[in-house]
Amino acid sequence: MKQPLLPRLLFGAFVGLVLIYLILPLLIIVPMSFSATRFLTFPPPALSLRWYAEYFGNPNWMQATRMSALIGLLTVIVATPLGTAAAYAISNSQTKLMRSLHMMLMLPLIVPIIIIAIGIFFIYAKLGLIQTLTGLVLANVMLGLPYVITSVVAGLQSFDKTQEMVARSLGMNRFRAFLTVTLPQIKASVFAGGIFAFISAIDETIIALFVSGGQYQTLTKRMFTALRDEIDPTIASISTLLTAASFILVLLATSGQKRAA
Amino acid sequence: MSVIDPSLRYRRREQGLMLLLASPAVIVIVALVVIPVGWLMTQSVYDNGFTLEHYRRIFSEDIYWRSFTLTFRIALMVTVLTLILGYPVAYAAAHVKRPWDVLILSFVILPFWTSVLVRAYAWLVLLQRTGVTNQMLERFGLISEPLALVHNELGTVIATVHILLPFMVLPLYSTMQKIPRELMLAGASLGGGPLHTFLRVFLPLSLPGVVAGLTLVFVLTLGFYITPELLGGGRTIMISMVVSRNVELYNQWGAASAVGVVLLVAVIAVFALVGRIIPLDKMLGQK
Numbered sequence: 001m002k003q004p005l006l007p008r009l010l011f012g013a014f015v016g017l018v019l020i021y022l023i024l025p026l027l028i029i030v031p032m033s034f035s036a037t038r039f040l041t042f043p044p045p046a047l048s049l050r051w052y053a054e055y056f057g058n059p060n061w062m063q064a065t066r067m068s069a070l071i072g073l074l075t076v077i078v079a080t081p082l083g084t085a086a087a088y089a090i091s092n093s094q095t096k097l098m099r100s101l102h103m104m105l106m107l108p109l110i111v112p113i114i115i116i117a118i119g120i121f122f123i124y125a126k127l128g129l130i131q132t133l134t135g136l137v138l139a140n141v142m143l144g145l146p147y148v149i150t151s152v153v154a155g156l157q158s159f160d161k162t163q164e165m166v167a168r169s170l171g172m173n174r175f176r177a178f179l180t181v182t183l184p185q186i187k188a189s190v191f192a193g194g195i196f197a198f199i200s201a202i203d204e205t206i207i208a209l210f211v212s213g214g215q216y217q218t219l220t221k222r223m224f225t226a227l228r229d230e231i232d233p234t235i236a237s238i239s240t241l242l243t244a245a246s247f248i249l250v251l252l253a254t255s256g257q258k259r260a261a
Numbered sequence: 262m263s264v265i266d267p268s269l270r271y272r273r274r275e276q277g278l279m280l281l282l283a284s285p286a287v288i289v290i291v292a293l294v295v296i297p298v299g300w301l302m303t304q305s306v307y308d309n310g311f312t313l314e315h316y317r318r319i320f321s322e323d324i325y326w327r328s329f330t331l332t333f334r335i336a337l338m339v340t341v342l343t344l345i346l347g348y349p350v351a352y353a354a355a356h357v358k359r360p361w362d363v364l365i366l367s368f369v370i371l372p373f374w375t376s377v378l379v380r381a382y383a384w385l386v387l388l389q390r391t392g393v394t395n396q397m398l399e400r401f402g403l404i405s406e407p408l409a410l411v412h413n414e415l416g417t418v419i420a421t422v423h424i425l426l427p428f429m430v431l432p433l434y435s436t437m438q439k440i441p442r443e444l445m446l447a448g449a450s451l452g453g454g455p456l457h458t459f460l461r462v463f464l465p466l467s468l469p470g471v472v473a474g475l476t477l478v479f480v481l482t483l484g485f486y487i488t489p490e491l492l493g494g495g496r497t498i499m500i501s502m503v504v505s506r507n508v509e510l511y512n513q514w515g516a517a518s519a520v521g522v523v524l525l526v527a528v529i530a531v532f533a534l535v536g537r538i539i540p541l542d543k544m545l546g547q548k
Contacts, residue, residue: 011349011353012353014349015349015350015353015365018346018347018349018350018426019350019365019368021346021423022368022369022371022372022423022426023368023371023372024383024387025372025375025379025380025383025384025387025423026371026372026375026380026383028383028386028387028393029379029382029383029386032386039391082285082286082289083286085282085283085285085286086282086283086285086286086287088279088282089279089280089282089283090283092275092279093275093276093279093280095276097280098279098280098283101283101287104287104290104291104295105283105286105287105290107290107294107295108290108294110528110529110532111294111298111525111528112483112484112501112524112525112528113484113486114484114486114501114504114505114521114524115298115301115484115504115521115524115525116293116294116297116298117505118297118301118504118505118508118517118518118521119294119296119297119298119300119301120293120297121508122297122300122301122304122514123293123296123297123300138289138292138293139293141289142289142290142293142294145286145289145290149286174278199374203376203377205377205378205487206486206487209505210505210508210509220376220378223378223382224378224487224491227378227381227382227385227491228490228491231382231385235382236382236386239376239378239379239382239383242376242379243375243376243379246374246375246376247371247374250374
């Protein structure tokens with residue numbers, strides 16, 4: 001089906017422009033982060049590592065970065081087993097109750113985060129969990145669970161369940177059968193789900209705006225404040241590093257998934 | 262009671278075990294989503310006893326109405342724009358040869374995994390009065406005064422469309438990919454021109470993806486918070502910002518809860534309406 005040249009060229013040009021629109025913001029932050037001036041001029045008049053030095057030399061930014069990394073790690077440690085167990089239950093049970101529980105576990109993706117955020121803010125205020133590590137990790141576990149569950153349910157779909165049954169009929173208890181037969185075969189989906197939960201925790205801003213602060217301030221909350229009050233060019237260096245880190249993580253997650261397929 | 266089918270007993274035990282396995286995750290969601298949202302709902306009708314005063318207020322006072330209509334208008338604009346920009350991109354990705362499809366899809370997915378804050382910063386750099394876009398336009402003599410591209414509704418829409426475009430392109434792409442090529446050839450062999458075949462064969466078959474994309478983008482825009490807060494210049498007050506301001510600045514929990522409940526009802530209504538056409542899990546699965 002050959003179409004006339006002109007419409008095809010116009011179509012190609014339109015798609016090209018949309019792709020430029022998509023990628024431009026990511027391309028702009030890298031040169032900005034190496035700029036030598038405070039001003040948002042592009043291309044930067046001279047290059048320097050000034051904003052990287054500013055970031056790594058500032059104890060407040062460093063403290064917030066460490067806090068976000070810690071929250072991310074603890075979130076993964078809690079959300080991955082919880083999500084995997086739930087995904088196992090979901091794919092092994094076809095009851096109506098389990099289907100509604102599955103829907104309920106997806107709620108963090110459906111309910112606008114601002115509503116969850118102020119609800120949690122109030123509950124945490126009653127429980128004394130504002131500006132605590134426990135509170136921040138719990139909130140991020142909640143947000144990360146749908147990612148782990150979706151990823152592991154998909155992994156279990158392509159796994160042949162009779163293998164686990166064989167292991168059990170040979171005398172293994174269920175937990176060992178899961179660990180030695182099932183888990184090795186779905187580990188890529190578990191791994192990917194864990195990474196998505198980590199990225200979601202590192203990226204989370206709205207709940208952190210309400211419940212993080214003091215020594216428990218997250219990187220995103222600091223960035224948000226810095227962006228709202230005045231545009232601090234240090235943000236450019238942080239953005240570049242953050243973007244590079246999340247691409248590496250996504251590559252890790254997807255390459256793991258592909259190897260399993 | 263005397264005769265219980267052993268397989269039934271086994272199945273019951275099995276189901277009990279599965280519930281037990283799911284329970285830690287369920288407890289987290291109940292404690293951090295169901296209870297907080299339920300509490301908001303009660304709060305929205307409570308002020309020393311049952312009252313509809315908060316709802317009366319938010320539906321009669323001008324600030325709230327302006328925010329509702331603004332949010333609705335932005336959501337509509339963003340939804341239409343993402344469809345116009347996203348459909349051709351998904352079409353191209355579904356029709357070009359490797360490695361071009363991978364290239365197009367990575368352009369769509371890379372921003373998807375970039376922090377919303379990072380992108381807000383990038384748009385500020387690009388769209389400010391002294392920003393890159395204005396500098397370029399001035400250098401080429403296209404404008405004499407810098408354009409107000411950000412700190413307003415326009416800036417909010419530009420950045421929101423950018424954030425939500427992947428949510429449109431990905432469901433569209435996955436639907437289009439499943440449309441057999443032979444159908445288009447058959448249409449052409451029956452004498453339909455390319456445009457005719459597209460309109461009569463391809464477009465209707467891609468509609469499920471269109472509906473999924475429209476729904477996701479519309480619903481997600483309704484709840485947007487960070488982007489309008491950073492790029493809206495204090496005048497583009499969307500519903501989420503009204504909720505947060507009522508809590509943070511005015512300590513008005515009743516009003517904040519009522520606005521939150523209205524937002525939630527709007528989101529659920531859209532999902533329920535569309536859910537009659539496409540199952541919800543399918544929509545979310547395509548994310």
